[in-house]
Amino acid sequence: MRSDLKVGAILHSNGQCDFTLWGPELDSVELRLLSPKEAAFDMQKSEEGYWTATVEKVADGTQYMYYIDRAADRPDPASYYQPEGVHGPSAVVDLNTYQWGDSAWKNIPWPDYVIYELHVGTFTAEGTFDSAIAQLADLKALGITAVQILPVAQFPGERNWGYDGVFPYATQNSYGGPNGLKRLVDACHQEGLAVILDVVYNHLGPEGNYTGSFGPYTTDKYNTPWGNAINFDDAWCDGVRHYCIQNALYWLREFHIDGLRLDAIHAIYDFSAKHLLAEMAEAVAGLSDQLGKPLYVTAESDLNDTRIIRPAEQGGFALTAQWSDDFHHALHTLITGERYGYYQDFGTCEALATAMRDRFVYSGTYSPFRRRRHGNSATDLPSDQFIVCAQNHDQIGNAKGCDRLSKLVPFDALKLTAGVLLTSPYIPLLFMGEEYGEEAPFNYFIDHSDPELVEAVFEGRKREFKEAHGFGEPAPAHEVSTYEASKLNWHLRGEGQHKTLLNYYQRLLELRRQLKLNVPSYSKYMEISSDEDTKVIVYRRAIADGQLLCLMNFHQSVSVIDLAPPQQPWVLVLDSATDEWDGSGSALPPKITEAQSLELAPLSFTLYSTT
Known part of the structure; x- marks a missing residue:
């Protein structure tokens, strides 16, 4: 298999379009062009299970489906755009016509990253890529250096956290599609802001997931909390690995993204001799050399396992950095007094001090919550290989009431929390609105069309809340009001103590630059x-x-x-x-x-x- 083989519909400047689909166990595939003129083409199959067809005179926006095994029409699992949503036809996208204005942008050094996590749909009232652009100058003035965007791969309906995506290559239509994302990235770069994109390779969402019609993209060999795992080490896994690695390169190459945040890699199951993440890191390093700028790959993980970030010669995956959940948990429990669920492992000054010095609280020591030893030591690694936060989408959205710290603790505690975070030796991450004490919750929300699925999600969330919190119910995720309540109230930035807190965050970030607090350090020097x-x-x-x-x-x-x-x-x-x-x-x-x-x-x- 060619490592540079691109899946999907690749449109060339002369109007020729190469359609490539992976379906190793299919007997026949017919490409059906639906608009502006209907046409059908038989596709040819390779030994590796790739079906291909080359068609002349194809225009940007041409809609198409695959007719598989003379039984069903299905959208392209590597679709670049789903203009009518997850159940509609795919559309050809000309990836080469956007006129970029960021030719001078070469990314910034990783230690200089101050990350701002945002959800496109709730960041502004309009909830689009274009509307987000108007707020970038405020983020730059605050002292942010990188924007981290929650997943934008096509999900069902118009509102979702992003983790129910079912078309990993397609940019969400309700946000503004591929060109909308390009305009946002371009504007970030012209403002001097790097861009990290949150991507999901541990599962696919439940609605609109047609990958099973084409081949074993998922496997029942392992289960994740969200359903079957993606197939990285079972039969026919080579095509799936290629699909995901090429997806990572697609965002970095075609959309000028500067780095990726891999969601919950502890739910990526791969017992191959060479782990998917190590292979992905190698591919990204190759693209980085080709583009002449650094590209970063970071990971969310609750394993406290330094193999994720150690170099390949030490048996590691060689990712740039990983999240330290222990830091968040230690700080949150100390500042709020909460002790439910996994928070029972924390809550002392000693725990936070350990997290600040040693990266993890649990580095091979016994965890009462897990009832076993957890993690390994990270004290020999530089501090900039760890990303820390006081709040993020997960920790707010899965908490009682989906409340932010601004609703849980007094104003002085918010300032204390900010001081701990922004003067720590690690890479800091802020969740949108944190800098001024936003009071809106960040609820979990969906827009599924299947009533039974909606009910299943609601019942599942209720069980999770009961197990984690012992009482209370989450807001109904499918209701529009749940989504609307999660939008930022930008006017608060200029009012009362909200304004004071904003200025305080700005001052802390200014000191971070002036005192060079971003210079990587080691545990032994603290x-x-x-x-x-x-x-x-x-x-x-x-x-x-x-x-x-x-x-x-x-x-x-x-x-x-x-x-x-x-x-x-x-x-x-x-x-x-x-x-x-x-x-x-x-x-x-x-x-x-x-x-x-x-x-x-x-x-x-x-x-x-x-x-």
Whole structure:
């Protein structure tokens, strides 16, 4: 099999179109062009199971279906566009006519990434790629350097988180289709923002998934929480692996995407001698060399397994970075006091201190929630190989009430949380609206057309909530009001404490640049201590031009700490308790030159440095 073989409908400048479909067990396939003029063409099959046909005088937008085994018309599983949704015909897309304006863009170094996760449908009132463009200048002014877009592969209906996608190559029609996404990426680059796209290779959605008509794209050899796993190591898996690897390259090459976020790779099951992710990383590295710019592949995983990011010579998959769920859980439980589900493994200052120093809390140690040992050590790896957050779509959308931190904790706690996140040695990720304390929930929402499927989703969500939370019901995912309630209220950015919080985030990100807090560090260069009685964490770490001292008080009242004499004077850089940040008041000195006792305001974050 040619490693560069492209599936789908490839339209050339002369009007010739190459149609390539993988269907190894099919007996016959007929390509049917539906518009603007109907025509039919028999397709030829290769030994690897690829069906091909070349047709002359094909126009952009031509709609087509595959008539398989003289029994049924089906859309192309590698369709680039589904203008009428998941059940309609596929459409030919001319990928070469868009006039890009980002020729000077060469991506930015990975350590400089400050990621902003957004959902296109709820980011703006209009919920489209084009409407998102108007907000990019605000993100740039905030200090964001990269936008991470939740999945845009075609899903059923007009509203969905994106994780029910069934056409991995097709850009969601209700968002604006392929050219809409290109305009958004182009605008990001011209604003100086990188773009990461969230992609899903662990399952396909339940409605409009016609891949089973063509071949074993999925397998019942493994089950994921969302249904059958994608077939990466069962019979005929070579075609499926190629389909997914080419999909990754498609987004990076055709849409100028700078990096990918792989969803829940712990649900990607592959026991081949060479794991799919290692093969994908190699292919992306090859494209990076070809394009002359860095391309990044990151992964969401709850395995705490460093094999994901270790180099190939160490037996790793060589991905750029992975998420550290432990950081989120340790911070969330400490700031909210919540202890349900997997949160029972966290909730102490010691847990957060460990996450800040060692990347993971569980690095081969016993997890009471799992009732087994979990993870392996990451202390020898640089900090920029880990992405951390205080909030994200999953943690909000699967929480009680789908509430953000702004609805769970007081204003001072929001500032403390931001300080912990944005001065950590890791790559920070913000969830849209976090920077100003957005109060809208981020509900789970769908737009399935099958009433039985809608009911099954609702009952499944109710069971999940009961098991995780013990009480309460989720909002009905299929109702339009559930979706509308999740949209951002941009006007809040200029009002009261929302505006103060926005300015506070902006200041923290400015300090991150000025103090070069993004320079990768190692566990051994951080000194950190925690006290469960005072609920205070104190840490020191080396930065580019000196030392950083962070004081964090998670207590609801004043905490007193004794500080040893510094080798160099500590100069106050930021104090969340001051009037500037609508704080409760602070008694901290502007400079520390000798040993002394310090009074830390309740729920406060303080930053000193020697520079």
